[in-house]
Amino acid sequence: MNDKLSPVAATSVGVARIRARESTRADRLFEDPFAAAFAAAGGDPAVSSSTHSERLRIALYVQVVVRTRFYDEELLAATAAGCRQVVLLGAGLDARAFRLSWPDGVRMFELDQPEVVEFKDRVLAEVAAAPRCARTVVPVDLCADWSTPLRRAGFDPAVPTAWLAEGLLVYLDAADAAQLLSTVTAASTAGSRLVTEAGHAKTDLAALGADSAGGVTSLWRGGLGADLAPYLRDEGWDVEEVRLADLAAAYGRPAPAATAGFLTAVRR
Numbered sequence: 001m002n003d004k005l006s007p008v009a010a011t012s013v014g015v016a017r018i019r020a021r022e023s024t025r026a027d028r029l030f031e032d033p034f035a036a037a038f039a040a041a042g043g044d045p046a047v048s049s050s051t052h053s054e055r056l057r058i059a060l061y062v063q064v065v066v067r068t069r070f071y072d073e074e075l076l077a078a079t080a081a082g083c084r085q086v087v088l089l090g091a092g093l094d095a096r097a098f099r100l101s102w103p104d105g106v107r108m109f110e111l112d113q114p115e116v117v118e119f120k121d122r123v124l125a126e127v128a129a130a131p132r133c134a135r136t137v138v139p140v141d142l143c144a145d146w147s148t149p150l151r152r153a154g155f156d157p158a159v160p161t162a163w164l165a166e167g168l169l170v171y172l173d174a175a176d177a178a179q180l181l182s183t184v185t186a187a188s189t190a191g192s193r194l195v196t197e198a199g200h201a202k203t204d205l206a207a208l209g210a211d212s213a214g215g216v217t218s219l220w221r222g223g224l225g226a227d228l229a230p231y232l233r234d235e236g237w238d239v240e241e242v243r244l245a246d247l248a249a250a251y252g253r254p255a256p257a258a259t260a261g262f263l264t265a266v267r268r
C-alpha cells in the first residue's frame with residue numbers, strides 16, 4: 001500500500017513507525033495505539049533509513065518523540081485556555097483526535113494531501129477508531145489555496161484556534177512556507193496559538209550525516225529556516241523558542257547533539 005504513496009506523503013508513515021516503537025517502551029513519552037496499524041498498512045519504507053547515519057537515526061527518533069509529547073501538552077493547554085478549534089497542518093497520521101482527551105466543544109481540522117487523508121481514514125475505519133472531539137478531514141495542497149476548503153469545512157476565523165505544523169515546514173520552500181504562515185495569520189483571531197519546529201532542523205539534522213541519495217533529508221526544502229521566528233514576529237505573533245535539548249532533559253531522555261527546537265506563538 002505504501003508504494004502508492006508519494007515520497008513526501010510516505011514520510012507520515014515514517015513518523016508513525018517511530019511512534020509505534022515509542023509506544024512499546026516502558027518509559028514511553030506518550031501512547032499512540034494507532035501508530036502500529038498505520039505502520040503495518042504502510043508497508044516497507046519509501047525512503048530508505050538505511051542511508052541515514054546512526055547519529056541521524058537517533059536524532060530523528062528523539063526529535064519525533066519529544067515533539068509529539070511537547071505538542072500534546074501545548075495543544076491541550078491551548079484548548080484548556082479557550083481555543084475551541086485545532087488545525088493540524090500536514091496532519092499525516094497524527095492520531096491526537098483519537099488518543100487525547102479534549103474539552104467539550106473542540107473541533108479539529110486535519111489538513112493533508114488527498115492520498116494521505118484517504119490512507120489514514122481507511123486504516124482508522126479498519127480498527128474502528130472513534131474520535132474524542134469533532135473531527136473534520138480537509139484534503140488539500142498546502143501550497144495552493146487551502147483556506148477556502150477549510151472555511152467550507154466549517155472553520156470559523158473568529159474563534160481562537162490552536163494551529164500545529166508538525167514535521168511540515170521543512171518540506172516546503174521558503175516562499176511556500178511564508179505564504180502558508182501568512183494564511184494562518186489571516187485566519188487567526190487574537191489569542192490563537194501556533195506551535196511548530198524552530199526551523200533549524202534541516203541544517204541541524206543534516207549535519208549529523210544525512211544527504212545520501214534516498215534518505216528522508218533529500219526531501220527537505222528547508223522552510224523559512226532561521227528566518228521563521230522573525231517572520232512570525234513581524235506577522236503579529238509573540239514567539240518563544242524552546243530548545244529540544246531542554247525538553248529532552250525534562251522528559252528524561254538523553255539530549256541529542258542536534259540543537260533543533262520548537263516555537264510557541266500567540267497571536268496579538
Ligand SMILES: C[S@@+](CC[C@H](N)C(=O)[O-])C[C@H]1O[C@@H](n2cnc3c(N)ncnc32)[C@H](O)[C@@H]1O
Pocket residue numbers: 008009010011012015016089090091092093094111112113116140141142143165166167168171
Ligand atoms: C513528516 S509528515 C508529518 C505528519 C504529521 N504532522 C506528524 O508529525 O505525524 C509530513 C506531512 O506533511 C504533508 N505535506 C507535505 N507537503 C504538503 C503539501 N504541500 N500539502 C499538504 N500536505 C503536505 C505530507 O503529506 C505528510 O503527511
